[in-house]
Amino acid sequence: MMHRKKHAGNDRTSPLFLDNNDSNSADDGGSAKRKGRSRNIASSTAQTLSKLSKNLCLPGVPVALKLVLLSFLAFALLMVLTAKVRRAHFRYKHNANEGGPLRGVPGMPVPLVDQLKQKLHLQSSNSNRSSNDNRNTFKHNEGSNSASASSSIEATKRMLAQPSKFVDAEKKLKQQLLQLLEKQTEEMKNQGKVDPNKSVLGVKISNRYLGEDLLPYPESKQAEGEWENKMNKRKEELRIEDEMEWKAMMDQYNEIMVEYLEENEHADHMIGLHHEEPDLKDNERKQLQQQPLSNVKAVPSDDNSIWPAPSIKAGDDATIILKPAFGSHRPSSNAILVFAEGYDLPIYLAFVESLANTGYFGDVVFSISNESNLKPGVKEYLSSKSHSESGEGVNIIAYEVEWTCFKKSGEAARGTGEGINDCKMNNVFGDSAGNPIDDPREPRPVATARYELYWIWSLHYNKESWLMLLDVRDVWFQLNPFEQVNKKGKVTGELHLFGENADAVRIGTSAFNKGWLVTAYGRKAVSPYFNEPVICSGSTMGNQDAIETYLRAMVAQFDTTSCKSKGCDQGFHNYLYYSGQLGKVHDETTSVGAINKLVLHEQGKGVINNLGALRMKPLKEWGIYDAEKELVLNWDGSTSPVAHQYDRDKEVNTMVKIKKKQFEQQWRLGKRKTPIIIK
Numbered sequence: 001m002m003h004r005k006k007h008a009g010n011d012r013t014s015p016l017f018l019d020n021n022d023s024n025s026a027d028d029g030g031s032a033k034r035k036g037r038s039r040n041i042a043s044s045t046a047q048t049l050s051k052l053s054k055n056l057c058l059p060g061v062p063v064a065l066k067l068v069l070l071s072f073l074a075f076a077l078l079m080v081l082t083a084k085v086r087r088a089h090f091r092y093k094h095n096a097n098e099g100g101p102l103r104g105v106p107g108m109p110v111p112l113v114d115q116l117k118q119k120l121h122l123q124s125s126n127s128n129r130s131s132n133d134n135r136n137t138f139k140h141n142e143g144s145n146s147a148s149a150s151s152s153i154e155a156t157k158r159m160l161a162q163p164s165k166f167v168d169a170e171k172k173l174k175q176q177l178l179q180l181l182e183k184q185t186e187e188m189k190n191q192g193k194v195d196p197n198k199s200v201l202g203v204k205i206s207n208r209y210l211g212e213d214l215l216p217y218p219e220s221k222q223a224e225g226e227w228e229n230k231m232n233k234r235k236e237e238l239r240i241e242d243e244m245e246w247k248a249m250m251d252q253y254n255e256i257m258v259e260y261l262e263e264n265e266h267a268d269h270m271i272g273l274h275h276e277e278p279d280l281k282d283n284e285r286k287q288l289q290q291q292p293l294s295n296v297k298a299v300p301s302d303d304n305s306i307w308p309a310p311s312i313k314a315g316d317d318a319t320i321i322l323k324p325a326f327g328s329h330r331p332s333s334n335a336i337l338v339f340a341e342g343y344d345l346p347i348y349l350a351f352v353e354s355l356a357n358t359g360y361f362g363d364v365v366f367s368i369s370n371e372s373n374l375k376p377g378v379k380e381y382l383s384s385k386s387h388s389e390s391g392e393g394v395n396i397i398a399y400e401v402e403w404t405c406f407k408k409s410g411e412a413a414r415g416t417g418e419g420i421n422d423c424k425m426n427n428v429f430g431d432s433a434g435n436p437i438d439d440p441r442e443p444r445p446v447a448t449a450r451y452e453l454y455w456i457w458s459l460h461y462n463k464e465s466w467l468m469l470l471d472v473r474d475v476w477f478q479l480n481p482f483e484q485v486n487k488k489g490k491v492t493g494e495l496h497l498f499g500e501n502a503d504a505v506r507i508g509t510s511a512f513n514k515g516w517l518v519t520a521y522g523r524k525a526v527s528p529y530f531n532e533p534v535i536c537s538g539s540t541m542g543n544q545d546a547i548e549t550y551l552r553a554m555v556a557q558f559d560t561t562s563c564k565s566k567g568c569d570q571g572f573h574n575y576l577y578y579s580g581q582l583g584k585v586h587d588e589t590t591s592v593g594a595i596n597k598l599v600l601h602e603q604g605k606g607v608i609n610n611l612g613a614l615r616m617k618p619l620k621e622w623g624i625y626d627a628e629k630e631l632v633l634n635w636d637g638s639t640s641p642v643a644h645q646y647d648r649d650k651e652v653n654t655m656v657k658i659k660k661k662q663f664e665q666q667w668r669l670g671k672r673k674t675p676i677i678i679k
Contacts, residue, residue: 169209173216177205180217197222210234307552307593310452313440313559314429320456321430325371326379327386327397329460334482335363337457339450340472341401341416342369345377347473349663350656352385354477356394358641362482365397365457366472367450381667401453402426406443416446419566425449428456441559445566448558455551463545463594464490470608471538471644476656478631479641481541481607493596495542495550497577498644501603502533504613507574510534516571520563529578535600537573539608539644545594553581604635612645619649630655 183200198220204227206216214234218227311318329335336355340348352364364385371379385396405413405423413421422443427436441449454469461467466482485494507513508530517526542550557563557572576582583591583598592598603610604624609632611619619625624633624640632643632652647653 173209310555317432325400333362334466346660358480451554461544469540495546500534501613520561537570549593608642609640615648
């Protein structure tokens with residue numbers, strides 16, 4: 001117990017307080033010797049550090065002074081290490097006084113405000129370059145942020161000083177209505193003292209500013225009739241003024257978009273988005289494509305060597321084995337040819353019944369889905385309209401085409417994919433014995449392949465017959481589409497094309513139309529057409545001989561270009577016209593094969609009225625829809641026989657939807673023998 005206490009206590013004889021000699025005398029084993037050596041090393045190190053500390057810590061100098069000196073040395077070291085960074089930060093913070101944008105400071109961002117100032121400065125300078133003073137000022141102040149700042153202030157003042165037609169009109173209208181309110185308040189205070197004929201209580205008001213000389217309300221109840229006449233006349237004047245202003249804005253927009261799209265096209269070409277040369281698959285087509293377009297013969301010879309019959313690609317002895325699923329052609333009648341696969345019954349009802357209600361008697365040829373894929377009621381309805389024997393009314397002929405389709409990756413696909421997938425036609429061509437042969441063309445969108453079907457169908461008619469190629473989903477008939485041309489008597493060789501609104505869209509301002517042309521033919525070949533109106537490929541009309549020639553030309557465009565984009569058929573359509581291959585551009589007199597008259601109708605000035613480009617505002621505001629009579633009009637106020645793309649207008653689309661429901665209800669009730677008349 002005495003031994004344990006001795007080591008645990010603070011007595012100076014404890015081993016912790018022994019010097020080396022004492023420690024050695026206390027050793028009683030080998031481990032004690034090793035501990036002694038460790039203590040010697042530690043003691044020696046401590047002595048060395050103590051000596052260094054005494055020399056470095058300035059012996060004799062007060063502790064407070066030592067701390068001051070140490071702080072000074074640390075601060076000086078920090079300044080040296082951060083000098084470069086602080087300089088960059090100083091230049092960034094005080095950039096306005098350093099003469100322009102930062103230079104030589106890698107990674108230092110330019111503040112957003114400074115970017116805006118620089119842009120405003122450049123815009124202001126560019127807009128005034130016609131003035132020598134401003135040009136000299138620009139050169140003198142180029143790169144100066146102080147000048148940029150002053151320009152920004154001036155630009156802001158100019159912007160605030162710009163007149164705002166609509167805002168100013170609203171302010172003036174409000175002031176005029178406040179005056180009316182004051183008059184009405186004053187009159188109410190003096191009830192019974194005001195002549196009722198001169199009263200302003202309950203008068204009509206206009207919600208539009210009509211000008212300084214015409215108040216938005218009549219001076220009195222008695223003057224309401226005269227005021228209303230003046231108001232309606234003024235509104236018509238303002239409408240015309242708005243249309244002119246809108247047209248000017250669209251012209252300016254078109255100019256800007258042409259420049260933008262050309263720049264964008266160049267950028268796309270640089271990154272490889274567009275391939276101007278198609279991927280050709282045989283030497284013959286490659287040699288043809290390498291020929292300059294100006295050397296391509298525009299007028300085919302009598303043997304149609306430039307635009308061969310589409311069946312020739314399947315072999316010289318190839319035959320057409322495609323037959324109607326029901327119905328038969330009437331060779332001497334007019335016909336409407338329609339690719340209409342995959343739609344519900346109301347689409348067919350709207351197309352056929354609106355056509356029948358015009359008094360049309362002729363053929364309608366449909367391409368429909370296979371019976372197993374048809375929507376309910378479609379075959380029953382269409383077959384009930386097959387009147388080939390009677391020779392009266394609408395006679396429907398339907399073809400069921402089998403397709404083998406592929407995704408763009410080459411993977412097999414079910415169905416056409418709403419026109420996106422590439423497809424081959426089955427059981428259309430055969431050998432001389434009538435045995436089916438494979439589709440000779442590579443897979444392509446059905447919108448492109450439909451022209452081969454149109455060509456096959458066109459062969460069933462006399463050359464004097466009038467044929468019309470139409471879309472189905474967005475077509476509404478209002479008059480017999482052939483009524484005007486029937487008055488000509490027996491003619492041949494006429495081909496009629498129908499444009500979209502040229503003020504709203506042109507080839508160069510439509511990314512789609514421009515893209516289809518560039519993809520198929522290359523930018524160099526089609527750039528001269530960028531300022532031309534778009535011609536719609538979903539609406540074409542002509543005599544059988546002219547249509548048959550046109551269809552051979554359309555099929556040949558795919559054979560030459562291999563353009564597989566959905567919509568390339570519209571590119572083919574526009575190229576054939578503007579390149580002069582169908583005849584002289586903007587000249588009805590022509591002679592290309594069977595085509596002896598080529599007519600391009602402006603939008604709203606022909607049998608078919610293409611409405612899609614007018615979606616910026618309602619057709620009623622354009623003045624080409626009579627809501628009371630439920631009629632789409634041409635620009636001269638006459639009824640459009642065919643309204644195409646009507647569904648882009650909300651009011652017209654609603655009207656047609658109501659008619660579709662009425663057609664369907666009556667069809668369900670079994671009224672099938674006569675046209676369904678909707679009034």
